[in-house]
Amino acid sequence: MTNPPATADALDRYEAVIGIEVHCQLRTASKMFCGCSTAYDGAAPNTHACPVCLGLPGALPVINRRAVELVLATGAAIGARTPDATRWDRKNYFYPDLPKGYQISQYDLPLAAGGSLTIDTSDGPFSIRITRAHLEEDTAKLVHAPGTGGERLSLVDFNRSGVPLMEIVTEPDVRTAEQARRYAEELQLLLRTIGVSDADMERGQLRVEANVSLRPRGTEAFGTRVEVKNMNSFRSVERAITFEIERQAGILEAGGELVQETRGWSDDRGETYRMRVKETSDDYRYFPEPDLPPLRVDPAWLDGIRAALPELPAARRARYREQLGLTPYDAGVLVADADATRLFEATLAAGADGGLDPKTVANWVTGEYLRIRNAAPSSTAPGADPIELAALIRLVVDGAISRANGKEVFEAHLATGERVEAIVGARGLRQISDADALAGIVDAVILANPAAAADVRAGKTQAIGFLVGAVMKQTRGQANAAVVQVALRARLGPGPTAPRAGEDG
Amino acid sequence: MTSDLTRLLAREMAALVRAGETSSRALTEAHLAVAERQNLALNAWLMIDREGALSQADAADAILGEARRAGGAALEALHPLLGIPVGLKDLISVEGGQCTAGSRILAGYRAPYDAHIVERLRRVGAVLLGKTNMDEFAMGSSNEYSAYGPVSNPWDLDTVPGGSSGGSAAAVAAHHVPLALGTDTGGSIRQPAALCGIVGMKPTYGRVSRYGIVAFASSLDQIGPFARDARAAAALLHAIAGRDARDSTSAPVPVPDELLHLPESDDEAVAWLRGRRFGLPREYFVAGMDPDVERRIHESVAFLVDAGAHVEDVSLPHTDYGLAAYYIVAPAEASANLARYDGVRYGHSRRLEGGDFIADYLATRGEGFGAEVKRRIMLGTYALSAGYYDAFYLKAQKVRTLIKRDFDEIFASGIDALVAPTSPSVAFRFGEKTADPVAMYLADACTLPVNMAGLPGVSIPCGLSEGLPVGLQLIGSAWSELLLFRAARAFEGLTAGAAWRGLEPAALTKADHASGLTPAERAAALAAAR
Structure with missing residues (x-):
């Protein structure tokens, strides 16, 4: 089914109103209401199950305190309110992946309410209000497979059943697909930073759903809402919402009417498709879970959780910008990557007594480290020793080796784990910055290249590069190019330039 | 001493096996024989586990033998339920066994784990004789809603034993077991106990772990004991009560060991009554109540007063x-x-x-x-x-909160316990109430407020009305089970000489005849005659 494509004009006339629901599996050792291990990845089906998560007669839930703490930590991180007491509710519906016929969730007293998350977009920072974050249990997994006779079979794997799940719901504040993607990325970063979830989208640990509607710009009333599911990567979040906005705008522009429905995103076809139409609103018949007493959130408990929070991504970015003088871009790249953050911080600390410039360290981490790491197959992701990186940067800054050779050394370090000093020594890369040591070679090069020397004397300064290159060749790249240049100018003159110790060109 | 082991009280059985005068195996064999013989007529059991029970009996005998060899202190340390047969309502999970909850929908299901209370019973060495019949999912007051057929009352095979724990109550009344467990959501232990002439207690909500018990209404369900006397019931409660981390609603309240040491002598038991204050809630004498039942209750109250207790009229205004x-x-x-x-x-x-x-x-x-x-x-x-x-x-x-407040105020005023009828009538005939759900629901009018308030209540026999047992209900404040059992024990002492005390359920001889009718056939015959 295809719709008329929306014109740019239509996209201008309508404003998208988007709310985002994220389900994320919490990083706990055991499930939400029983002692089963959550480490079921790769395990045979139904090997991580017990009477409780199978919904057997007589089984009762027991709250996983760690899971509660993780939601409380999330609430603290997004500046949400925490109720003095909370409780669990039963959300009733029938489905084969829901063993009890109800999901234990939270209805009107979520563990966190009224927070926000600020994201950086191409249009600058943007704040999204978070309505609530609450705790619930994951469902089992349905596997559809043909049976021995070719009949359609649905199999249930209960390994996932009862894994603690946090649902985070935003206000309909999001206006663009980019904002939606950025929100999901930032939330993932936050959850990973505070250790709440591994939040891997491809492994289903972070599931993003978007409620998308359109309204004429300048109006308040919400349009017909479409729920978009099955977005399995950040890229597909952005693509799916872009597609959905255009689809809806096309229909509205053509005078059509939207249907309230749930649509899935097909990454292959690059479009959303109808999953089901909502004719009536679901009635989940919520009521307080009688098997679990209300939970009082002790202020001291909450204070402890709050105090244990690490530096949050937004604060870290601000510190990098404001205290370390990094560009917003570098700060963003560093903070977005846990390995990069760790390496940056540790290298800075390792070089602290030598006063390494944070910007220089940032350049090495964002430029060299991330480039090399991202190119490596994930199974052989190299680890950098921050002490070695600090030593290497120090060598380059001091002019002891060239920047180009420095990159070579870093690659060798990452590949072999060898110490920087050893690599430099073994490869003879130590830079010659002593003008006296270079004088003989400089003189010889001038003599051997009279034409180029004449050009320089005549003011054609570009020709000096040729002579520098010749010196570098003679020294197998060990000469400090800046020192060579000064020496050449002194001999071929108009006026000397102060030699600068530092990185070469 | 009677030669029929099944006619003894639980503590008499315990004394005999300790002394080595009989064995748990002999005791178990005797009970199995009666249960198997009478189950056609009573249908109290959905499953009798002869093999399992005998092997548990042998294990108990081994422990008993060792303790006897070790002598005094070792014998003293044994739990009074060691080697004693117990019946379990068929909604209690026993590993590897059936657990139908009286429903067709659980036919064929085998529980892969033991309920908490089963673990506790195994720990004290009780013998699990089998699974008893019940109203489907514990919903009913007559046991007529079992998918596996009704149960006959041992006092009159044409009448119901009450419900939903009808099988447990009938089995204890008929001496198939000295002890049984049931569950009580709105009266499902107390009402059948009353109708079968035995003791049945619903403990305080949270007293006994519900882990492994098929749930009916989670905020109301409690597990409790049936026995033919207060001391046996108290001992069984002692064995199963206490905090269990797997039931978040089970309370970390200590279980008093005095439950195992209720007074032996009637005089001592009765003396406890002096100066006690009992309340007689006027709302529990409901319209349509059997006048003869009401008479028995008032006679019982008179006994209490004679023994030096104060009984005063009280009101629980939200009862209705x-x-x-x-x-x-x-x-x-x-x-x-x-x-x-x-x-x-x-x-x-x-x-x-x-x-x-x-x-x-x-x-x-x-x-x-x-x-x-x-x-x-x-x-x-x-x-x-x-x-x-x-x-x-x-x-x-909200109404529930008001009901609870009624009780709180009464107990705060110094009342030790409330005295009330358990059931507005004695055992009724098959089919009498099945046509009218509300009539059936009214059978629990005097018991369900106690569940709504989460309080303990015990039903004890207090006489007969036209040959059928009448139950007296004692209701206490939260965690007052010991007090209720003391009161129950005192009432036993007061009525020890009463003529009805010595009577066995009238229909037991009839139930012995294998050629008799099943309860379902009796029910059908009654329906046809109507």
Whole structure:
């Protein structure tokens, strides 16, 4: 089914109103209401199950305190309110992946309410209000497979059943697909930073759903809402919402009417498709879970959780910008990557007594480290020793080796784990910055290249590069190019330039 | 001493096996024989585990033998339930065994784990004789709603034993076991105890772990003991009570060891009554109450007064709303608790050709549940539906708070316990109330407010009315089980010489005849005659 494509004009006339629901599996050792291990990845089906998560007669839930703490930590991180007491509710519906016929969730007293998350977009920072974050249990997994006779079979794997799940719901504040993607990325970063979830989208640990509607710009009333599911990567979040906005705008522009429905995103076809139409609103018949007493959130408990929070991504970015003088871009790249953050911080600390410039360290981490790491197959992701990186940067800054050779050394370090000093020594890369040591070679090069020397004397300064290159060749790249240049100018003159110790060109 | 071991009280049995005068195996064999012989006529048992029971008896005998060799202190340390047969209502999970909850939908299901109380019984060395009949999912007051047929009352085989724990009550009354466990959500232990002439207690909510018990209404269900005397019931409660981390609603309240040491002598037991204050709640003498039952209650009160207790009229003004509120809260919780029976993982399952899973659910549940269970699921689903929640469920919970407050105020005023009828009538005939659900619901009018308030209540026999037992209910404040058992024990002392005390259930001889009718056949005959 295809719709008329929306014109740019239509996209201008309508404003998208988007709310985002994220389900994320919490990083706990055991499930939400029983002692089963959550480490079921790769395990045979139904090997991580017990009477409780199978919904057997007589089984009762027991709250996983760690899971509660993780939601409380999330609430603290997004500046949400925490109720003095909370409780669990039963959300009733029938489905084969829901063993009890109800999901234990939270209805009107979520563990966190009224927070926000600020994201950086191409249009600058943007704040999204978070309505609530609450705790619930994951469902089992349905596997559809043909049976021995070719009949359609649905199999249930209960390994996932009862894994603690946090649902985070935003206000309909999001206006663009980019904002939606950025929100999901930032939330993932936050959850990973505070250790709440591994939040891997491809492994289903972070599931993003978007409620998308359109309204004429300048109006308040919400349009017909479409729920978009099955977005399995950040890229597909952005693509799916872009597609959905255009689809809806096309229909509205053509005078059509939207249907309230749930649509899935097909990454292959690059479009959303109808999953089901909502004719009536679901009635989940919520009521307080009688098997679990209300939970009082002790202020001291909450204070402890709050105090244990690490530096949050937004604060870290601000510190990098404001205290370390990094560009917003570098700060963003560093903070977005846990390995990069760790390496940056540790290298800075390792070089602290030598006063390494944070910007220089940032350049090495964002430029060299991330480039090399991202190119490596994930199974052989190299680890950098921050002490070695600090030593290497120090060598380059001091002019002891060239920047180009420095990159070579870093690659060798990452590949072999060898110490920087050893690599430099073994490869003879130590830079010659002593003008006296270079004088003989400089003189010889001038003599051997009279034409180029004449050009320089005549003011054609570009020709000096040729002579520098010749010196570098003679020294197998060990000469400090800046020192060579000064020496050449002194001999071929108009006026000397102060030699600068530092990185070469 | 009578030669029939099944006629002894539990503590007499315990004394004999300790002394080595008989064995747990002999005791178990004797009970198995009666249970097997009479089950055709009574249908109290859904499963008798002869093999398992005898092997547990042998294990108990080994422990007993060792303790006897070790002598005095070792014998003293043995639990009074060691080697004593116990019956379990068939909604209590026993590893590897059936657990039908009286329902077709759980036919074929085998529990892969022991309920907490089963672990506790195994620990003290009790002998688990089998699983007793019950109203489907504990919904009923006559045991007529069992998918496996009704149970006859040992006092009159044409009458019901009460419900929902009818099988447990009948089995204890008929001497198939000295002890049994049941569950009580609105009266399901006390009412059948009353109708069968035995002792039955519903403990305080949270006293006994519900882990492994098929749920009916989670905020009301409690497990409790049946016995033929107060001391045996108290000992059984002692064995199963206490905090269990797997039931978050089980309370970390200490279980008094005095439950094992209720007074031996009647005089000492009766002396305890002096100066006690009892309340007689006027709302429990409901309209339509059997006048003869009411007479028995007032006679009992007179006994208490004669023994030096103070009995005063009190009022629990919100009692009348209890029934209506209960029939919203309990079905609402049940509608969710019973949602898991969908045929996907266990029990009855119907797969339709080409149908979707909803069609399979409808067929599975349509076939698997009986009419009363369906009625309550529908009531509960309706009460929780959007737009009705506030008017029904929320309102009912508020009423519940008021009912609880009534009790709190009474007990705060210094009343030790309330005295009331357990049931407004004695055992009724098969079919008498099945046509009118509300008439059946009224059978629990005097018991369900106690569940709504989460309080303990015990029913004890207090005489007969036209040959059928009448139950006296004692209701206490939270965690006052020991006090209730002291009062019950005192009442036993007061009535030790009463003529009705010595009577056995009148129909036991009839139940012995293998050629007799089954309860289902009796019920059918009564229906045909009507």
